[in-house]
Amino acid sequence: MAQVYQSPSVEEIKAALTSEFPQVEIISTAERRVKAKCPREISHDVCQFIHDNLTFEHCSVVTAVDYIDHLMVVYLLSNYYNGVMIDLDVDVPDDDLHIQAVTDIWEGANWHERETWELFGIVFDGHPRLERLLTPQNYEFFPFRKSYKLRSQE
């Protein structure tokens, strides 16, 4: 078991993440901000590590961005002791939209993952209730994909 930081600084986060997971790539850091990228196979483990060892108790946002050739799932995680936020990006290939759900780590990610599923079609494996939330139950599209054009964009 790695060391538990209650109020980790940006440098500590950077060091802990890279030493624990060599695949994690720290893109940039700023004051109270860390931007990291990890492959989707280990995304759940990274989240678990961030929650358990870095004491990021709160998952602010789970969302996605459609880059047409691939989708990017974004986790914004925050620490309640010093206000540091981690922006964790995970790339998901266009033809296999699956990623491990983090609802078992942060209960607050539940609705964010449901929303991301219904708007982008990214399936969160292990999610307790992946149903449509904002759009009607019988809706067939994933409206926030770039392939779903608005009338004026056509």
Place this chain on the structure above:
Amino acid sequence: MADSLVPVLEAQEKMDTDKMWVIWGPQHPFSHGLWTLKLQIDGEFCTDADPIVGYLHRGWEKETENRDYARIIPMTDRLCYCASMTYSHLYCMTVEKALGIDIPEKAKYIRIVADEVCRIQSHLMWLAAVGTDMGNLTVFLWAMREREYFLDLNVKLCGQRMTTNYPRIGGVRNDTTPLFDRDIIRAVDRFEKAMWDIIYLIDDSSVFVSRMRKISYLTREQCANMGLTGPAMRGCGVDFDIRRDDPYDNYDKIDFEVPVLNKDTKVGDTYDRYMIRIEEMFQSCDIIRQAVKKIEALGKNAPYRIKTPTKVPAGTTFGRLEDPRGESIMYLASDGTDHPYRLKVRSPIFTNVSCSKVMCQGVRIADVPAVLAQIDMCLGETDR
């Protein structure tokens, strides 16, 4: 005869006939807006709850991908009619961050003043809603009366009561109007006295207090894990306020204390979640006074807006702000054009209302409006 009844009786035993689902909404006096709460009740107690939102889903985030950056500001006002100022502030802040520019000092302080006015009037709207949810119209009308003074301040500052359209990318739309400093200090002084009327009416009334005390306990860990943010979280012992711990604009230059209840016990009930907003209103008055002084010190001719490029460099960024209701985040992915590639709004209520399942468990039916009033529902930003 008796034998033929046996399977029926067995089936009845297996069926959970004690519990029934009551569907509150979408049109229901307790839901301030269009949403549904499915409640499973066992006698007088709620055993389960299932909130359903989405009746107002407009595809706000998708719509923004179709507009250039400046034209999104009026849309942000429509996210929530109570917190329109904080949302436009958040949007402008996010775009400024993506552009990598720093705005004039004066604009920062004006934004703080506008934000805190917005916070007070939003909390007063919440207080009015608490009054009706508890079955007392006096609180409702008194709180709305106080709110009018702050809406008048909005009119004085930017010409609109609620959908203000005031912050701009790179500053604010206009300088403070003449005598605005005097008026705002008067309004705040008046408010601090008048607020005690309402506090006497509620906190000294054992009926109000006993309706909110000892129901729907939430621990600090639950709040953090479920994503409950804002005043509700600080009432349950989470010592975190974005204004203090992750300061934006010039909040770090203002000296204020964040009201937090139950720091030691780390568990709070509905009354704590109620109390924290009342204290926050007084705190906001304090912040307004300090910020107004700073604006005065900067002088009349200080710049309040700078020119900004229309095209935002490619990349992703996000802004984070303490909304009256909790933590608001806007996540912006830009592709180098003058349209956002993707703009995600993290609405605090969207996550807070998903906690109602936990908040409603074990409370009585009559308590549900009192418990959910502390979420302060606003459907415009929940459904987006």
Place this chain on the structure above:
Amino acid sequence: MVQYSSILDWINFSDPNANPFTPFLSDNLPYDICYGLWEIIGGALAWLINLLFPDNVVSAWLLDERTMVMFALVLFMLVIFIVAFVVVLLNLWMERKVLGRLMDRRGTMIGMKGFLQCVADGLKTFMKENTIPSKVDKMTYMWCVSLIVGLSCFVACMVPLSDRWYVVNYDTGLLIIMAFYALAPFFILVSGWAQNNKYSLIGGLRAAELMISYEVPMLIIIATVSLLAGSFNINDIVNLQSEIWLIIPMCLGFIVFFFCAIAECERPPFDIAEAETELVEGWQTEYAGMKWGLIMLADYLRGSVSCGMVAIMFLGGWTIPFIGGTALPEIVFLIKAWFVFFLMILVRGAIARVRPDQILNIGWKVFMPLAVFNLAIAVMLKVGGFY
């Protein structure tokens, strides 16, 4: 005394005023007014018909004593109800205005300082479509609302305004009023079940829950008052307070009875059966249009009965201490009743709705011991010879 065996004894008397059981003795003012009124109307009719057809049967029948009494009774019913109705409209108007002032607004503003708003509301609900949901139990649904409204009107008419303005002057007047008063929650329960709606059902159950919490202390207070008066007759109770109002020796009883009376007419803060924030409109959810309007009227009628009972039992009814009767005892009584209603409005404006379990707690753990303690005080006063 004539032996009273059946209702026919009363009907078969040729001269109603000679009947010892008649409620309409010569000191009944509304009856006298109606009799005089019919003397004019009936006499004029008889005279007109007689002009056209001399010596006809109809004129003679109209001028017959028994016919006169019959028509006078019809008018009597109308007068009694209209007076009770106008008193209730004034209550409603006062509530709107006073509540408005409490909340920093003006209240209703339509005509006659806002009084005509009641008329406008009545006309509006009257013109609404009479909708009945398809899946309700129609017979129970309609009968319950009729009984609730009818009983409330009945009880409101039964409350005497003075020793000369009453319907009947029974020796058990207080008991009869309270008995009919307490009937409505049963029909609320049944109508809540009949409406095939979960909100209504919960509302109906809550009405029953409310009733078991306030009815017992309320009846103990009534027993206490009648113990001091030595009678259930309302006149006797009022005469007992000719020198000192019962509120002074029995202030505890007054407080308990006042809050029980608020609960009895289901006004806020005890309106848990129709708590709109959680139960939409409670047991009234499926009643629309004029049915709902009549239910509102019934609510306010019951409110005015509550105020009247408080005024009779604790505030000396229509008498003023050391002065006794005045020229217009009805007005004295109504002013007292309106004052009690004003207190009820203050309570409504000041506090929030109470939870059902809290009402049960208050009823059984606070009001009940207080009522019993009050009874003990009354017994001591009675034994000590003060009453």
